[in-house]
Amino acid sequence: MKPSYKSILAFSFFSLVIILGGLSVKKLDVSENLSQFYRSGDDEPLDHFIDQNKNQIFFSIAVKDTASNDGQAELAELLSAKLAQTFPKALGNFQFRMDLDPMELYPRLVHDLYAFMDSSDYIYLERYLDSIDISEILRRRKQGMYGINSSVDALILRMDPLNFSGALLARKFDGVFDQFYNASGLFYTADRSRILIRGRLKRSFDDSGLAENLVDRLYAFKTAWDKDHPENEMDFFGPVVIAAANAKQIRRDLKVTLTVAISIIVLILILYYRNGLTVLLFLLPGLFGVSFALTLIYLFKGDISALALSAGAVVFGIIVDYSFHFFTHLRSTGNAFQSRNQLFLPMISGGATTIVAFGTLWFADSGMLNDFGLFATFSLAGSLFFVLAILPYIVAPLENHFLDKRAHFLSRLTQKWRFKNFTLNREFGVLVIALTLFFFVQSGTLKYESDFSKLNFYPEELKKSETIHQGINPDTDRRLALIAQGETQSEAIRVNHRMYQHLGKIENDFNIKQVQSFGILLLPDEILEQNMLKWKEFWRGYPDIFTEISNRSKALGFTENAFVPFKAWIQEDRPHSALRSYFFESRSFSSLWFQNERGYFLLSSVVLNKAGASEVSREINEIDGAIVIDGAGIVEQFIDAVKNDFDFLVISAGIIVFFAMLALYGSFGLTVITFLPMVIGWIWITGLCATLGIHFNFVNIILATFIFGLGDDFAIFMTDGLANRYLKGREVLTEHKTGIILSSLTTIIGTGALFFAKHPAINSIAAVSVLGIAIILFITLVIQPVLFRALIGTRVANGKPPYTLLGVLHSILGYSFFVIGSLLLTLLSLLIRFIPFISTSNKKKWIRRILSKMAAVQLDSIFTARRRYYDLDRLDFEKPSILIANHSSFFDILALLRLDPRISIMVNQWVYRSPLLGPLVRYLDYVPAFLDMDGKLERTRRALKNGQTLAIFPEGTRSVDGQLHRFHQGAFYLARETGVPLRPIVLQGYGEAMPKNSFYFNTGIMSMKVLPDLTLESEQNENFRSLASSVRRVFEREIGVMEDQANTGYGMYTKLLKAYLYKGPVLEWYFRIKWKHEKKNYDWYNAQLRGHAKMLYDLGCGYGFLSHYLAIRNPEMKLIGVDYDSDKIDIAGNTYLKRQGLDFICSDITTVSIEGADSIILGDVLHYLPDHSAQFKLLDRCVAQLPEGGRIILRDGFADLPNHDWTLRSEKWSTSIIKFNQVRNELVFPLWAELEKWAAKNGCQIIQGPSSENSSNRALVLVKQA
Structure with missing residues (x-):
C-alpha cells in the first residue's frame, strides 16, 4: 500500500522527537550523586x-x-x-x-593538667611531694637546662619545676596519642x-x-x-575503587544477561508473529517515549539522576506491554486502526492509571524517586500517545505484512483455557482466602536489606585491601562515625564527652576494638570548673611550696622570677582550656569538627563487631545531640527513605488507581473485580517473598513499581476482554490474554536472565521479578475471571441479573442480622423460661411477639425490595385458621411471621432439629412436617386450641425456579378435620428477592395478597387432590396478575436497569434519564400492542430499552429489534433478559426484511432518514407487510407542531454532544399534516397517544384498515 500523507506526517513527527531526544541526552545534566x-x-x-x-x-x-x-x-x-x-x-x-607538633600540644596538656586529675592522681601527687627533696629536684632540673633546645622546654620547666606533670600525664594518656601520631611521625x-x-x-x-x-x-x-x-x-x-569494581561487574553481567534475554525474546517474537518487521516496529513506542521524556525533562528541569534513568529501564516492561497488545490484535485483524479502536479504552485507562500511579513519586522525599517518577510518567505518556495516535499511521501502509489468520499454539491455548474451567466453588474460594490471609500476615515480616555490603559487588581482594588500609574486616567489623552536635562549642563538647564516657562503660560488652575520640581531652565547662576547684583546694594544703621553691632556687642560681608561672599554675583561675583553644584553632584537627548556622559538630569514630553495631548505635543515639553514622547507616537511612516512599507510593497509587477505575467503569462491582486482584497479587508477592526469605532492597523495590504498573494493565485488559465477551458478545479476550501472556513471558525471561548475574543487587532483581510477574499472571488469568464469573458472567449466562457490590454487602449484613438475631432470640427464650411466677403460655406469647417484630425488622431492612400488600383486611387472627401460601423464598416465612405473633409455621425436620432455631421452634410448639398425618393432626388441634394460626406451605419446599409447584393435600385435610377455615395467601416477588440456593438480596417488588377463606365441611371435598389442583390454579392466576402489576413502575425499572449494569456509567445514566421520560409512553405502547402483537419488529431499537420492556410484559410475544449501530445491538443482545423469541439484528431499517410482522415500532427514527420521501417509503414498506389490523407504533418530533425548537435541541445533544445516536445526514423531521394525508391515503387509522407539552414529540398508532 502506498503511504498516505498522514503516514508520512506521522513518521516525520516520530523522527523529530527521536532527534530532539538525542540532542537532549547530550545536553542533559546526568547526576550520580x-x-x-x-x-x-x-x-x-x-x-x-x-x-x-x-x-x-x-x-x-x-x-x-x-x-x-x-x-x-x-x-x-x-x-x-x-x-x-x-x-x-x-x-x-x-x-x-x-x-x-608535640611541642605545641604538650605545654597545653601541662597547662590543663588539673582538668584530667582524679582522686587517685591527687594521692599519687601528694605522695610524690611528700617524698621528694625539692633542692635535689631543682639541682637536677638545672643540670638538664643545658639540653633544653626550645622555648617549650623552658616553659614547662618554669611551670613545673618539681617535674610531676610528665608522670601524671603518662598515667592518663599512655598510648592515647598513638591514634593520632607515632614516635616517627609516620x-x-x-x-x-x-x-x-x-x-x-x-x-x-x-x-x-x-x-x-x-x-x-x-x-x-x-x-x-x-x-x-x-x-x-x-x-x-577507597570508595572509588569499590565503585569501579561494581561498575565493571554490572557491565559484564548486563552483557551476559541481555544477550541471553534478547536472544530468547527476539526468538519468541519471530516465532509468534512470524514477521521480522514486527520486531523492529516493536521498539518504536519505547524509543519515542524515552525521547519524549528526555526532551521534556531537559526543557523544564535540565538535569536528572543517572540512578533514576537506570531504574527507568523497568518502564520498558510496561511500554513493551503496549506493543504486545497492539501487534497481537494487528495479527488477528490485519487492520491497524481497527486494532487501535479495540484497544483504545483498556489502553488509555490502564495507561492513565499507571501514569498517575508513577506520578505520585513526584511527591516522594527521595530526589532519585522524584526523577524516576518524572521519567516514568513522561515515557509512558509519550509511548501511549505514540501507540494510539502515531503507530497506526506508520503501520497502515505495511499492515498486509501482519495479517496472519493461522491459529498459533498460544492463541489455541488461550481459547481453550477459558475461565469457565475455574469456578468459585467452596474449596477454591477457601484456598484463595486462606493463602491471602497467610501471605498478608507474612508480608508484615518482609525484610528490607540494609547491609550495603550484601548489595555491593565486593570481591575478596577488596575486602583484604579494606582490612589493610582501614584496619577493619568488612565481614566482621564495622566502623561507626559519631557526631556530637551543639548550638555552641561548649554544648558540642558536652555531648561529645557523654558519648566518650558511655563508650567506656560498654566497651567490653560489645567488643569495641578501637575508639578515636577527643572526648578524653575536650572536657565540658562544668567538669573544668569542678576540677579547677579540686586543684586549688589541693594546693591550699601546700601554702609554702612556692616560697620554698623560690628560696631554694635562688641558692642554686635561678633568677627571682624564674618560677612565677608555677605560682600562677597552682593558684590562679584559668578562664579557658588551652587545649580546647588549640583544638579549634589548629589545622591539624580541622577535619574532626565543622561549624555552620546550626552550631558545632565534633567527629569521632569507633570500630566494633558487626553484631553489636545496631545496639551501640541505638544507645548512642539516645544521647541528646548525638548522631551515629556509618556506611551501613547511610544505606539504612536510604532504605528507610525509599521504604517510606514506597509505602507512600503503594497506598497513594492504590487509592488513585481505585478511584480512576471507579470513574472509568462507573460501578463498584467492575472496579472491585479489577482492583481486588491487584491487591491480592501484591499481598501474595510480599508475603511469598517474606516466606522464602527474599529481602527487598533499594534496587528490587523500584522493580516492584514496575510490577504494580504491569499488574494494573493486566487487570484492566482482562476486565475489558471479559466485559466485551459477556456484556457485548465480542471476542477480544483471546487477543488480550495472548498479549498478557507474551508480555509476562518476555518479562520473566528478561529479568529471569539476571539469575546469571554475579552482582548481588542485579541478581536480587530476578527473584522478585519472576515471582511477581508469575503471581500477577496467575491471578489475572485465573482469579480475576473467577471473580467476574461469580459476580456477572454465570449470572448473565443463566438468565439472572448480575450481582452488585452494594447488593453483596447488603446480603452479608442481612444474613448476619438474621443469624445474630436468631441466636439471641434462642438464648432469650432459654432465659425467659427460668423467670418465676409467670405462666409458660405468657412466656411463649412474649417470645412470639419478639419473633414477629424481628421478622418485620428483617424484612424492612431489605431496602432493595419494595413491598405491596393487597386485601390484608381479610385476615382475622381472633379466630384460629390455617394459612396456605406458595413458597419460593426464605423471605416467605418472615412475611407470614410478621403478620401476627399468633402465627405458627409447619416446619421441616432440618429446621426442627437445627441447633440454631430448633430449641426455639420446639418451645413455641411449631408443628413438625415430618410426623405422620395423625401426629400432625394432633399437634395442629393443640395449636389451634391455644389460639394459634397454623401456616402451611402446600408445595412442601421452596421452588428452585420460582415456578408454582404441585400442592400437597395435607393442608386441606387438616383444615377439614379441624373445622377451621383455609385462608390462602399469595406471595409474589419473594422468590425473585431471594431465590432458593441463593444468599443474595435482589431488588424488586415483594407482593402479598390475601384471598377469601375456604371452608371445608366434613362431609364434602373428599377429593383433596382435585381441590388442591383447583386452589393451585387460583394461585397461578393471581400470581400472573400480581406479576403483571409488579412489572410496572419500580419493578420494571429495576429489571431493566440490571440489564445494563456494568456496561458503562454513561449508558446507565442514559437509561435512567430515558426511563424517567418514557415510562408512561412504554406503558401506553404495551396497552396498544397487548392482544394485537404476536410478531413485533422494533425498528431503530437502539440499546433495546423498549424491546426488553415489551418482552417482559408479553412473554408469548416474538420480538425482533433492529438498528444499524452495531455497538447498540451488541449491548441489547447480551443481557440477562435475552430469551427465546427475542432477537436483535444489526441492519438498516430501510432494507431489513420484516416479513411476518403484525406490529412494528418506529420510535424516534424517521428524522434520521435523509428526506421526507425516504420516510414515507419506509412507512409504505411497513404497512405493506402488515396484515389487516396490524399496527405501527410511531413516535417522533414533528416539524410543523409547536415547541419544535426544544426537540431540535434535545436531538442535537443526543447526536452531536454525547453522541449516543449515529447520524449519516442532516436531521429531517416529519410533518404532521403530511402524515395525516399519508394515513388517509393508505387506509390507516390514527390513534393519538401521549404528547409532550414542551416539545413537538407525539406518539400515535397507525392501524391498518381493511
Whole structure:
C-alpha cells in the first residue's frame, strides 16, 4: 500500500522527537550523586560525612622493619610525589605523617593538667611531694637546662619545676596519642607492615566511567611501581575503587544477561508473529517515549539522576506491554486502526492509571524517586500517545505484512483455557482466602536489606585491601562515625564527652576494638570548673611550696622570677582550656569538627563487631545531640527513605488507581473485580517473598513499581476482554490474554536472565521479578475471571441479573442480622423460661411477639425490595385458621411471621432439629412436617386450641425456579378435620428477592395478597387432590396478575436497569434519564400492542430499552429489534433478559426484511432518514407487510407542531454532544399534516397517544384498515 500523507506526517513527527531526544541526552545534566537518595539539606551532618569520606583514597607501601625508620619517610615522599605527578588533576592532599607538633600540644596538656586529675592522681601527687627533696629536684632540673633546645622546654620547666606533670600525664594518656601520631611521625597500617598514605580526590568521580578509568590507571601505576620497588610494593583502596569494581561487574553481567534475554525474546517474537518487521516496529513506542521524556525533562528541569534513568529501564516492561497488545490484535485483524479502536479504552485507562500511579513519586522525599517518577510518567505518556495516535499511521501502509489468520499454539491455548474451567466453588474460594490471609500476615515480616555490603559487588581482594588500609574486616567489623552536635562549642563538647564516657562503660560488652575520640581531652565547662576547684583546694594544703621553691632556687642560681608561672599554675583561675583553644584553632584537627548556622559538630569514630553495631548505635543515639553514622547507616537511612516512599507510593497509587477505575467503569462491582486482584497479587508477592526469605532492597523495590504498573494493565485488559465477551458478545479476550501472556513471558525471561548475574543487587532483581510477574499472571488469568464469573458472567449466562457490590454487602449484613438475631432470640427464650411466677403460655406469647417484630425488622431492612400488600383486611387472627401460601423464598416465612405473633409455621425436620432455631421452634410448639398425618393432626388441634394460626406451605419446599409447584393435600385435610377455615395467601416477588440456593438480596417488588377463606365441611371435598389442583390454579392466576402489576413502575425499572449494569456509567445514566421520560409512553405502547402483537419488529431499537420492556410484559410475544449501530445491538443482545423469541439484528431499517410482522415500532427514527420521501417509503414498506389490523407504533418530533425548537435541541445533544445516536445526514423531521394525508391515503387509522407539552414529540398508532 502506498503511504498516505498522514503516514508520512506521522513518521516525520516520530523522527523529530527521536532527534530532539538525542540532542537532549547530550545536553542533559546526568547526576550520580548518592545524596539524591534522600532530600538534600535535611541532614547536614550526613551530607558532610558523605562529602568527606567519598573522596578519600588510601595508599600503602610494604616495609619490612617498622622499628627502623631509615628511608621510609623518603619512600613515602617518593610515592606521593609520583602520584601527584602522574595524576595531577585527580589526586592530591597526600599525607603520610601527622602534622601535629608535640611541642605545641604538650605545654597545653601541662597547662590543663588539673582538668584530667582524679582522686587517685591527687594521692599519687601528694605522695610524690611528700617524698621528694625539692633542692635535689631543682639541682637536677638545672643540670638538664643545658639540653633544653626550645622555648617549650623552658616553659614547662618554669611551670613545673618539681617535674610531676610528665608522670601524671603518662598515667592518663599512655598510648592515647598513638591514634593520632607515632614516635616517627609516620602513619602505619594496624599491623605495622605498611606505611599508610592518605590522599583525596580532587574532583568528583560519581560518573562510573571516570571512576573506572582512574582505577585502571592506578592499577597500571601499581604495576610499574612494584616492578621498580619489588620489596616495597604498593596498594590502594577507597570508595572509588569499590565503585569501579561494581561498575565493571554490572557491565559484564548486563552483557551476559541481555544477550541471553534478547536472544530468547527476539526468538519468541519471530516465532509468534512470524514477521521480522514486527520486531523492529516493536521498539518504536519505547524509543519515542524515552525521547519524549528526555526532551521534556531537559526543557523544564535540565538535569536528572543517572540512578533514576537506570531504574527507568523497568518502564520498558510496561511500554513493551503496549506493543504486545497492539501487534497481537494487528495479527488477528490485519487492520491497524481497527486494532487501535479495540484497544483504545483498556489502553488509555490502564495507561492513565499507571501514569498517575508513577506520578505520585513526584511527591516522594527521595530526589532519585522524584526523577524516576518524572521519567516514568513522561515515557509512558509519550509511548501511549505514540501507540494510539502515531503507530497506526506508520503501520497502515505495511499492515498486509501482519495479517496472519493461522491459529498459533498460544492463541489455541488461550481459547481453550477459558475461565469457565475455574469456578468459585467452596474449596477454591477457601484456598484463595486462606493463602491471602497467610501471605498478608507474612508480608508484615518482609525484610528490607540494609547491609550495603550484601548489595555491593565486593570481591575478596577488596575486602583484604579494606582490612589493610582501614584496619577493619568488612565481614566482621564495622566502623561507626559519631557526631556530637551543639548550638555552641561548649554544648558540642558536652555531648561529645557523654558519648566518650558511655563508650567506656560498654566497651567490653560489645567488643569495641578501637575508639578515636577527643572526648578524653575536650572536657565540658562544668567538669573544668569542678576540677579547677579540686586543684586549688589541693594546693591550699601546700601554702609554702612556692616560697620554698623560690628560696631554694635562688641558692642554686635561678633568677627571682624564674618560677612565677608555677605560682600562677597552682593558684590562679584559668578562664579557658588551652587545649580546647588549640583544638579549634589548629589545622591539624580541622577535619574532626565543622561549624555552620546550626552550631558545632565534633567527629569521632569507633570500630566494633558487626553484631553489636545496631545496639551501640541505638544507645548512642539516645544521647541528646548525638548522631551515629556509618556506611551501613547511610544505606539504612536510604532504605528507610525509599521504604517510606514506597509505602507512600503503594497506598497513594492504590487509592488513585481505585478511584480512576471507579470513574472509568462507573460501578463498584467492575472496579472491585479489577482492583481486588491487584491487591491480592501484591499481598501474595510480599508475603511469598517474606516466606522464602527474599529481602527487598533499594534496587528490587523500584522493580516492584514496575510490577504494580504491569499488574494494573493486566487487570484492566482482562476486565475489558471479559466485559466485551459477556456484556457485548465480542471476542477480544483471546487477543488480550495472548498479549498478557507474551508480555509476562518476555518479562520473566528478561529479568529471569539476571539469575546469571554475579552482582548481588542485579541478581536480587530476578527473584522478585519472576515471582511477581508469575503471581500477577496467575491471578489475572485465573482469579480475576473467577471473580467476574461469580459476580456477572454465570449470572448473565443463566438468565439472572448480575450481582452488585452494594447488593453483596447488603446480603452479608442481612444474613448476619438474621443469624445474630436468631441466636439471641434462642438464648432469650432459654432465659425467659427460668423467670418465676409467670405462666409458660405468657412466656411463649412474649417470645412470639419478639419473633414477629424481628421478622418485620428483617424484612424492612431489605431496602432493595419494595413491598405491596393487597386485601390484608381479610385476615382475622381472633379466630384460629390455617394459612396456605406458595413458597419460593426464605423471605416467605418472615412475611407470614410478621403478620401476627399468633402465627405458627409447619416446619421441616432440618429446621426442627437445627441447633440454631430448633430449641426455639420446639418451645413455641411449631408443628413438625415430618410426623405422620395423625401426629400432625394432633399437634395442629393443640395449636389451634391455644389460639394459634397454623401456616402451611402446600408445595412442601421452596421452588428452585420460582415456578408454582404441585400442592400437597395435607393442608386441606387438616383444615377439614379441624373445622377451621383455609385462608390462602399469595406471595409474589419473594422468590425473585431471594431465590432458593441463593444468599443474595435482589431488588424488586415483594407482593402479598390475601384471598377469601375456604371452608371445608366434613362431609364434602373428599377429593383433596382435585381441590388442591383447583386452589393451585387460583394461585397461578393471581400470581400472573400480581406479576403483571409488579412489572410496572419500580419493578420494571429495576429489571431493566440490571440489564445494563456494568456496561458503562454513561449508558446507565442514559437509561435512567430515558426511563424517567418514557415510562408512561412504554406503558401506553404495551396497552396498544397487548392482544394485537404476536410478531413485533422494533425498528431503530437502539440499546433495546423498549424491546426488553415489551418482552417482559408479553412473554408469548416474538420480538425482533433492529438498528444499524452495531455497538447498540451488541449491548441489547447480551443481557440477562435475552430469551427465546427475542432477537436483535444489526441492519438498516430501510432494507431489513420484516416479513411476518403484525406490529412494528418506529420510535424516534424517521428524522434520521435523509428526506421526507425516504420516510414515507419506509412507512409504505411497513404497512405493506402488515396484515389487516396490524399496527405501527410511531413516535417522533414533528416539524410543523409547536415547541419544535426544544426537540431540535434535545436531538442535537443526543447526536452531536454525547453522541449516543449515529447520524449519516442532516436531521429531517416529519410533518404532521403530511402524515395525516399519508394515513388517509393508505387506509390507516390514527390513534393519538401521549404528547409532550414542551416539545413537538407525539406518539400515535397507525392501524391498518381493511
